[in-house]
Amino acid sequence: MLRSRALLGAIALTLISSPATFAEEPDSTHADPRHAAHEHAAPRGSDHAPIGVMGDHRHAQGEVMLSYRFMRMDMNGNRDGSSRRSATDVRRDFPVAPVDMDMEMHMFGGMWAPTDRVTLMAMVPFVRLDMKHITRTGRRFVTRSKGLGDIRLSALIGLYDDETHHVHLNAGLSLPTGTTTAKDDTPAGRQRLPYPMQIGSGTWDLLPGITYSGRREAWSWGSQVRATIRTDRNRHGYRRGHDWGVTGWLARDFGSWLSGSLRLDYADTQNFSGDDDEFMPAVVPTADPNRRAGRVLSGLLGLNVVVPKGPLAGHRLGLEVGIPLVQHLDGPQLERDWTATLGWQYAF
Numbered sequence: 001m002l003r004s005r006a007l008l009g010a011i012a013l014t015l016i017s018s019p020a021t022f023a024e025e026p027d028s029t030h031a032d033p034r035h036a037a038h039e040h041a042a043p044r045g046s047d048h049a050p051i052g053v054m055g056d057h058r059h060a061q062g063e064v065m066l067s068y069r070f071m072r073m074d075m076n077g078n079r080d081g082s083s084r085r086s087a088t089d090v091r092r093d094f095p096v097a098p099v100d101m102d103m104e105m106h107m108f109g110g111m112w113a114p115t116d117r118v119t120l121m122a123m124v125p126f127v128r129l130d131m132k133h134i135t136r137t138g139r140r141f142v143t144r145s146k147g148l149g150d151i152r153l154s155a156l157i158g159l160y161d162d163e164t165h166h167v168h169l170n171a172g173l174s175l176p177t178g179t180t181t182a183k184d185d186t187p188a189g190r191q192r193l194p195y196p197m198q199i200g201s202g203t204w205d206l207l208p209g210i211t212y213s214g215r216r217e218a219w220s221w222g223s224q225v226r227a228t229i230r231t232d233r234n235r236h237g238y239r240r241g242h243d244w245g246v247t248g249w250l251a252r253d254f255g256s257w258l259s260g261s262l263r264l265d266y267a268d269t270q271n272f273s274g275d276d277d278e279f280m281p282a283v284v285p286t287a288d289p290n291r292r293a294g295r296v297l298s299g300l301l302g303l304n305v306v307v308p309k310g311p312l313a314g315h316r317l318g319l320e321v322g323i324p325l326v327q328h329l330d331g332p333q334l335e336r337d338w339t340a341t342l343g344w345q346y347a348f
């Protein structure tokens with residue numbers, strides 16, 4: 001833990017103290033062109049990325065933004081590699097097969113910009129998971145877990161801004177605030193639930209990324225590369241897999257207050273390292289640290305709305321719905337079916 005903190009400190013210092021790599025601000029009366037545009041033109045829906053993208057934009061100095069997102073993911077049926085596996089297939093190798101999982105998250109966010117170049121962001125998730133299973137004897141049971149997830153703190157640090165293009169670094173840290181000891185009743189009694197039913201990672205995780213966005217007339221677009229790097233094993237002796245992903249979007253304004261978007265997202269998650277020795281991976285595939293990896297390419301459709309006038313002027317609503325186009329899982333593992341994110345944002 002100490003080693004991880006020292007490492008994080010060193011990275012943070014490097015980021016803050018290397019001005020040579022950052023575009024110099026022209027002068028103090030001339031803020032970043034992105035924000036200058038915001039001050040003089042009415043806000044547009046497409047000023048922000050599709051709502052499923054985090055840390056896509058910065059704010060002008062002194063600005064605060066509050067946000068709330070509701071996210072849902074449905075996972076139904078198993079997959080091994082890129083082929084589907086029925087529950088009967090899975091139960092040839094395991095006494096218990098997972099058949100369906102629903103994930104819901106309420107995510108509360110805050111952003112604040114101490115300077116035009118740097119925006120700080122905090123995200124606090126509350127997660128609810130439930131998983132349905134079937135045993136070899138045909139008995140069905142459901143396990144549930146819920147609670148505070150891993151809180152994320154980030155700094156978004158401007159690297160380049162001009163009239164059209166914007167680039168910033170995402171330097172984030174995930175805190176081990178989510179539980180790793182969620183329990184529920186199973187046919188074998190009350191037990192610690194397997195890996196995907198645990199809310200937190202139990203580790204301090206680095207969240208590096210880089211975000212690009214651009215706009216020309218009614219069109220806007222952007223891309224973000226992101227990763228989760230686990231710095232250590234948790235107290236049970238495992239760490240979740242590192243992951244990385246890349247996303248790209250294209251949005252078009254329909255009038256000043258509505259925009260629609262298309263997005264592609266690729267996510268690559270590795271297997272876990274180590275294991276929690278309370279789990280028996282021969283019983284159910286979700287207890288196997290080597291059946292967690294996967295690569296998923298998703299396509300997403302989104303809408304962003306900004307209220308143009310009236311008492312709610314400036315409030316934003318976003319909706320984004322996605323389906324996997326290609327997925328390859330180290331299975332058997334529950335496959336992804338669809339995701340949806342509905343969000344609200346307000347800056348002042």
Ligand SMILES: [Cu+2]
Nearest residue numbers: 057059065111
């Ligand atoms: Cu914001």
